[in-house]
Amino acid sequence: MNIKDVAERSGLPAKTIRYYEEIGLIHPLRGANGYRAFRESDLHKLAFLGRARGLGFTIEECRRLLALYEDRARASADVKALAEAHLADMERKIVELRAMQAVLRDLVDHCAGDQRPDCPILTGLADGPACH
Amino acid sequence: MNIKDVAERSGLPAKTIRYYEEIGLIHPLRGANGYRAFRESDLHKLAFLGRARGLGFTIEECRRLLALYEDRARASADVKALAEAHLADMERKIVELRAMQAVLRDLVDHCAGDQRPDCPILTGLADGPACH
DNA sequence: GATTGACCTTCCCGTGACTGGAAGGATTAC
DNA sequence: GTAATCCTTCCAGTCACGGGAAGGTCAATC
Numbered sequence: 001m002n003i004k005d006v007a008e009r010s011g012l013p014a015k016t017i018r019y020y021e022e023i024g025l026i027h028p029l030r031g032a033n034g035y036r037a038f039r040e041s042d043l044h045k046l047a048f049l050g051r052a053r054g055l056g057f058t059i060e061e062c063r064r065l066l067a068l069y070e071d072r073a074r075a076s077a078d079v080k081a082l083a084e085a086h087l088a089d090m091e092r093k094i095v096e097l098r099a100m101q102a103v104l105r106d107l108v109d110h111c112a113g114d115q116r117p118d119c120p121i122l123t124g125l126a127d128g129p130a131c132h
Numbered sequence: 133m134n135i136k137d138v139a140e141r142s143g144l145p146a147k148t149i150r151y152y153e154e155i156g157l158i159h160p161l162r163g164a165n166g167y168r169a170f171r172e173s174d175l176h177k178l179a180f181l182g183r184a185r186g187l188g189f190t191i192e193e194c195r196r197l198l199a200l201y202e203d204r205a206r207a208s209a210d211v212k213a214l215a216e217a218h219l220a221d222m223e224r225k226i227v228e229l230r231a232m233q234a235v236l237r238d239l240v241d242h243c244a245g246d247q248r249p250d251c252p253i254l255t256g257l258a259d260g261p262a263c264h
Numbered sequence: 265g266a267t268t269g270a271c272c273t274t275c276c277c278g279t280g281a282c283t284g285g286a287a288g289g290a291t292t293a294c
Numbered sequence: 295g296t297a298a299t300c301c302t303t304c305c306a307g308t309c310a311c312g313g314g315a316a317g318g319t320c321a322a323t324c
Contacts (some may be wrong), residue, residue: 005301015283033290035301044258051257056232059281062268066301069254079253080245087236090229097222097229100188104219116153121211122201125183126176136271143296150273165319166271191310241301 001038006106010046017046027047057086133170142178157181157195161257189218 020026021036026045029037054061064082068074075078076126108119151197152158153168158177161169176196184194196214200206242252 013283014301016281020284023261025173027201033301034303035290039303047152048257051260053281054232055236055257056226065254065257068251069258071251074249074251075247076243076249076251076253077245077247079251080240080243083236083240083243083253085207087233087240090233090236092227094200094229095228097188100186101219101222104187104215104222108212108215108219111208111212115207115209117204117206117208119200119206119211121207121208121215125180125187125197126201133270145312146272148310153309165272166274182319185310 003036003038003044006038006043006046009043010050012046012050020046020049023059025066026061055086056090061086133175135168135170138170138175138178141175142182144178144182152178152181157191157192157198187218188222193218 001009003014003056006012007017010017012020017026021028024053026042026049027044029039031037048066048069049062053059057065061082065079068079068082102123106120107124112118133141135146138144139149142149144152149158153160154201155198158174158181159169160174166240180198180201181194184197189197191219193214197211200214239253241255243249245256
């Protein structure tokens with residue numbers, strides 16, 4: 001398979017596939033013409049990576065997941081630990097976003113949003129956090 | 133004021149303050165020795181920027197906010213629109229994170245997390261989204 | 265006056281995970 | 295034979311800084 005076929009079948013852009021090879025996530029063969037020659041196993045790995053990335057795992061986490069996936073002697077506890085750490089990361093991000101939202105929402109709710117210049121959002125940003 | 137003083141008083145690292153000057157967010161004066169000479173107004177702007185960044189506004193949004201802040205003829209509607217767009221951005225991110233969390237949580241909940249290799253998380257990543 | 269130490273300056277490189285584009289070679293279709 | 299579509303590598307840019315080097319300046323002390 002050439003890169004365009006794997007791109008279509010994996011749903012990943014060709015650029016991304018080249019990048020994944022460059023950073024050592026996959027190791028496709030090479031044809032006599034210098035073209036990458038992808039096996040089914042490469043396609044499989046790329047699909048795996050695409051799904052892991054889609055769940056928000058970083059590239060390094062994906063690398064570890066892939067290593068675990070290929071390690072027949074793995075302990076599922078190791079996979080679970082990785083996944084739970086990532087769940088916790090996401091939870092932290094959500095909490096942070098919610099906190100920012102709450103502050104900003106409060107400012108927005110006090111803003112008339114008309115043609116006049118008076119704006120609690122700007123004074124809130126200028127004079128300190130949530131002064132009311 | 134030298135950069136270290138403004139850094140302390142604004143809570144921003146000196147590196148960040150230099151960067152903000154480089155991209156034209158602030159324009160401190162220069163002393164005869166080449167040192168940046170910050171006025172109170174510069175400090176004020178930096179504090180404003182720090183708070184806006186803390187609420188998750190991008191640098192370009194901060195630039196627009198600062199321009200509105202300095203424009204005495206602004207309409208508060210413009211500020212509010214910017215802030216509401218940002219609220220919506222954050223909401224989208226939260227929804228996306230929640231969706232990823234839900235899928236991963238489901239996989240994690242089905243994983244024994246023991247010393248055996250069988251792992252629904254890995255098979256879930258390998259064989260497609262949420263097949264059960 | 266010399267020296268130390270803390271400050272300041274600019275410059276360049278690295279981050280994460282790609283994306284865009286240029287320059288040039290290979291293959292396929294007609 | 296040639297045009298279109300592939301493929302390759304390499305370079306640069308993204309965002310918002312952070313680390314660190316090389317070198318100039320300032321204030322206090324000896």
